[in-house]
Amino acid sequence: SQQGEEDPQALSIQEGENATMNCSYKTSINNLQWYRQNSGRGLVHLILIRSNEREKHSGRLRVTLDTSKKSSSLLITASRAADTASYFCATDGGYGNNRLAFGKGNQVVVIP
């Protein structure tokens, strides 16, 4: 069943602006991961945040996790045209075998 569920969003921003997207989930998690998917391609892992972490940074990416609200956010700073993609959160419920439940995805378009 879907655990990571973000409201599907279509976000259109100008290059250089920041892009923020959210994710909510329903059950307890071991970790939450964000992935990027370019059109017609596979997914690329961006960042993993564990249930005992509240914030994590990786380059221009900043992820927050609020386990009390069962939500996470992904911030992309100083966006570039190459950031145009769909972004998915996925939750690992810790049941073993790394099984993930993916959210609905956020379509981000960065206008040059």
Next chain:
Amino acid sequence: GAVVSQHPSRVICKSGTSVKIECRSLDFQATTMFWYRQFPKQSLMLMATSNEGSKATYEQGVEKDKFLINHASLTLSTLTVTSAHPEDSSFYICSASRGGGQPQHFGDGTRLSIL
């Protein structure tokens, strides 16, 4: 970084044909491989989890006789769509994981079109 190769990238075939899709982890041993299906502008739907040397675990509603999965080695898993019909047309994506809470690494997907 970890590389997963999925082949073929696109298949167009007639109804009734069986189609095999390969997923290979090129530079690491994958304890577990996963098969997903994705409809246009939608999220990934997990079809099955495949562990090397054992039978795949299918998600509810996924027909195991329709979608045959073989995970013969730590670097190769195959998905065979048997007697494919137009409703099986979709984007199929595999991923591989080292296990132990490590991220999944995805192939580039296979676009399957059944005429």
